Amino acid sequence: xxxxxxxxxxxxxxxxxxxxxxxxxxxxxxxxxxxxxxxxxxxxxxxxxxxxxxxxxxxxxxxxxxxxxxxxxxxxxxxxxxxxxxxxxxxxxxxxxxxxxxxxxxxxxxxxxxxxxxxxxxxxxxxxxxxxxxxxxxxxxxxxxxxxxxxxxxxxxxx
Amino acid sequence: xxxxxxxxxxxxxxxxxxxxxxxxxxxxxxxxxxxxxxxxxxxxxxxxxxxxxxxxxxxxxxxxxxxxxxxxxxxxxxxxxxxxxxxxxxxxxxxxxxxxxxxxxxxxxxxxxxxxxxxxxxxxxxxxxxxxxxxxxxxxxxxxxxxxxxxxxxxxxxxxxxxxxxxxxxxxxxxxxxxxxxxxxxxxxxxxxxxxxxxxxxxxxxxxxxxxxxxxxxxxxxxxxxxxxxxxxxxxxxxxxxxxxxxxxxxxxxxxxxxxxxxxxxxxxxxxxxxxxxxxxxxxxxxxxxxxxxxxxxxxxxxxxxxxxxxxxxxxxxxxxxxxxxxxxxxxxxxxxxxxxxxxxxxxxxxxxxxxxxxxxxxxxxxxxxxxxxxxxxxxxxxxxxxxxxxxxxxxxxxxxxxxxxxxxxxxxxxxxxxxxxxxxxxxxxxxxxxxxxxxxxxxxxxxxxxxxxxxxxxxxxxxxxxxxxxxxxxxxxxxxxxxxxxxxxxxxxxxxxxxxxxxxxxxxxxxxxxxxxxxxxxxxxxxxxxxxxxxxxxxxxxxxxxxxxxxxxxxxxxxx
Numbered sequence: 021x022x023x024x025x026x027x028x029x030x031x032x033x034x035x036x037x038x039x040x041x042x043x044x045x046x047x048x049x050x051x052x053x054x055x056x057x058x059x060x061x062x063x064x065x066x067x068x069x070x071x072x073x074x075x076x077x078x079x080x081x082x083x084x085x086x087x088x089x090x091x092x093x094x095x096x097x098x099x100x101x102x103x104x105x106x107x108x109x110x111x112x113x114x115x116x117x118x119x120x121x122x123x124x125x126x127x128x129x130x131x132x133x134x135x136x137x138x139x140x141x142x143x144x145x146x147x148x149x150x151x152x153x154x155x156x157x158x159x160x161x162x163x164x165x166x167x168x169x170x171x172x173x174x175x176x177x178x179x
Numbered sequence: 180x181x182x183x184x185x186x187x188x189x190x191x192x193x194x195x196x197x198x199x200x201x202x203x204x205x206x207x208x209x210x211x212x213x214x215x216x217x218x219x220x221x222x223x224x225x226x227x228x229x230x231x232x233x234x235x236x237x238x239x240x241x242x243x244x245x246x247x248x249x250x251x252x253x254x255x256x257x258x259x260x261x262x263x264x265x266x267x268x269x270x271x272x273x274x275x276x277x278x279x280x281x282x283x284x285x286x287x288x289x290x291x292x293x294x295x296x297x298x299x300x301x302x303x304x305x306x307x308x309x310x311x312x313x314x315x316x317x318x319x320x321x322x323x324x325x326x327x328x329x330x331x332x333x334x335x336x337x338x339x340x341x342x343x344x345x346x347x348x349x350x351x352x353x354x355x356x357x358x359x360x361x362x363x364x365x366x367x368x369x370x371x372x373x374x375x376x377x378x379x380x381x382x383x384x385x386x387x388x389x390x391x392x393x394x395x396x397x398x399x400x401x402x403x404x405x406x407x408x409x410x411x412x413x414x415x416x417x418x419x420x421x422x423x424x425x426x427x428x429x430x431x432x433x434x435x436x437x438x439x440x441x442x443x444x445x446x447x448x449x450x451x452x453x454x455x456x457x458x459x460x461x462x463x464x465x466x467x468x469x470x471x472x473x474x475x476x477x478x479x480x481x482x483x484x485x486x487x488x489x490x491x492x493x494x495x496x497x498x499x500x501x502x503x504x505x506x507x508x509x510x511x512x513x514x515x516x517x518x519x520x521x522x523x524x525x526x527x528x529x530x531x532x533x534x535x536x537x538x539x540x541x542x543x544x545x546x547x548x549x550x551x552x553x554x555x556x557x558x559x560x561x562x563x564x565x566x567x568x569x570x571x572x573x574x575x576x577x578x579x580x581x582x583x584x585x586x587x588x589x590x591x592x593x594x595x596x597x598x599x600x601x602x603x604x605x606x607x608x609x610x611x612x613x614x615x616x617x618x619x620x621x622x623x624x625x626x627x628x629x630x631x632x633x634x635x636x637x638x639x640x641x642x643x644x645x646x647x648x649x650x651x652x653x654x655x656x657x658x659x660x661x662x663x664x665x666x667x668x669x670x671x672x673x674x675x676x677x678x679x680x681x682x683x684x685x686x687x688x689x690x691x692x693x694x695x696x697x698x699x700x701x702x703x704x705x706x707x708x709x710x711x712x713x714x715x716x717x718x719x720x721x722x723x724x725x726x727x728x729x730x731x732x733x734x735x736x737x738x739x740x
Contacts, residue, residue: 029359030359034296034308037297037300038300041300041301045301075486078486079483079487082482082483083483085482085483086481086483087359088304088305088357088359089359090359091358091359092359
């Protein structure tokens with residue numbers, strides 16, 4: 021099962037490599053990873069999506085907690101969360117195809133952020149399912165380049 | 180304004196550092212220059228950086244203090260790596276200081292540059308690359324705190340050359356603030372209640388004492404628990420000395436190379452109280468077959484160890500000394516004659532097995548069991564024994580008549596050959612009045628030998644006993660078990676003359692080739708005032724028994740005679 025972990029760490033160089041190294045040497049699989057500063061500039065938040073059973077996730081959490089720079093590990097998989105990832109996708113778009121692509125973009129409520137002679141760049145945010153659906157819909161037109169971030173996630177409401 | 184190196188030394192003095200083990204080099208010049216000004220810190224020059232790390236390790240394990248070693252950048256730092264990994268696996272508190280190329284050169288593949296913080300990331304509890312000299316006081320303070328608190332371990336501080344020479348304002352750091360690092364000390368009261376319940380209900384309780392008992396200085400508390408509740412005790416290799424071997428409740432070493440009586444007790448018990456140990460594969464044998472009838476209480480300071488290898492019925496995280504006091508204060512005295520009678524039967528049935536080698540050689544072959552027996556008879560009470568790694572280590576772990584904690588120092592987790600002699604150097608420096616004895620083999624000796632130079636220079640009266648079977652005996656034994664006796668690279672066709680080597684290092688040189696000489700030579704060896712090397716010629720055919728072959732349970736031992 022996939023677990024989403026929100027990991028608060030000291031905002032210092034080297035921390036990400038410690039965390040990534042830990043996963044590599046203990047044989048845990050990172051599905052996705054996103055990192056950035058939080059509301060407190062001395063703290064970064066790493067959102068990790070990890071595949072594993074309860075036992076593996078327990079070990080992952082404990083090993084993360086052992087790292088001196090790791091402040092807090094939360095498994096938010098079973099919480100009510102908002103999950104988003106960002107997609108940038110360059111799709112082949114000659115004049116004939118543009119109309120149809122723009123309709124798809126409209127339906128998925130994403131945006132076109134660049135128009136070239138023969139291509140468009142589409143920007144989308146959403147959860148894994150939505151991003152997959154967009155990619156699937158645009159694939160027939162010819163995807164020239166695709167880049168996406170890992171998940172970031174936040175628990176709904178006030179704790 | 181003070182240069183970084185002098186700030187470093189002052190910070191070390193404030194951490195009560197009295198001894199460092201070091202090897203100099205270009206990037207660390209300023210550190211060594213600054214050491215000259217210290218009246219408090221004795222700087223021991225070793226012969227190889229790995230020896231510095233092992234010596235700091237032996238010093239820490241013998242004294243309970245933090246060991247410190249210093250080396251230069253590049254090869255100086257990489258030579259430390261095995262020593263750091265050894266300390267990491269055995270949870271030994273050491274602080275490692277390495278010189279680094281100047282900040283402007285970091286990342287350019289400069290001469291003697293190596294990314295030592297990167298290399299040691301998996302084998303340090305924490306490490307630092309110092310970027311500003313003004314951070315030194317905080318970093319040194321944190322490093323010592325992290326090394327010795329919680330589950331102890333090595334912490335490395337890598338300091339670029341320009342930072343060592345840069346003049347900055349020195350502001351002392353008096354407090355550690357680490358929001359991500361707060362070791363749990365006291366045991367959860369609810370969990371303690373469950374522990375008390377299980378102890379009360381158990382008909383066949385057994386304690387397994389690990390290295391954590393020794394780290395936490397909790398031997399007295401362990402004995403109180405064992406005696407008041409009449410619970411027999413087995414120990415891991417790291418736990419040798421946590422309970423005196425001659426204590427009526429002590430069953431000795433468990434594990435794949437453990438004693439039969441200890442292993443049978445584990446497989447028979449209905450409650451296993453595991454204290455400060457981590458269920459290493461050498462402890463459990465086949466994990467599925469481990470302690471099949473027992474509920475398991477696991478008490479350890481490292482939450483990540485709990486549930487990692489075995490199923491646990493009651494986990495308890497915290498400092499063993501404090502938790503055992505919590506338990507002891509709630510404990511009602513209990514007698515358990517039936518179980519203790521069963522244990523006596525087990526002890527009788529599985530008396531220490533004396534190898535029947537002697538299949539091959541006859542009476543002129545020296546039996547290692549006989550060596551250990553004679554050695555035990557001659558050992559003074561203040562003995563500290565270090566070992567190398569191999570068959571001799573197993574014999575020492577099984578037979579050494581340990582009387583107190585911190586008296587047995589061996590590389591348990593990593594199994595590092597070449598550990599014994601430098602660890603003894605560190606132990607002897609920490610405890611100058613004790614008799615420090617190394618048990619080693621002819622293979623391990625040749626890995627640790629350079630530090631005899633350090634012992635010579637420091638006038639350390641080390642006692643080094645080499646069991647010379649002209650063979651890498653433990654590997655040979657593995658080839659017996661797993662390669663149908665096809666021996667590959669295990670027999671030394673030529674060995675140096677260990678007697679002459681002993682003389683070269685200024686030691687008394689003794690050699691035993693006949694069993695009847697053992698008693699007298701061992702006495703002479705132990706009583707000699709200075710350094711002494713005793714070579715005992717043993718048979719390459721002798722294996723350590725009993726042994727649990729890979730995939731078997733602890734009660735499925737081979738070689739029970």
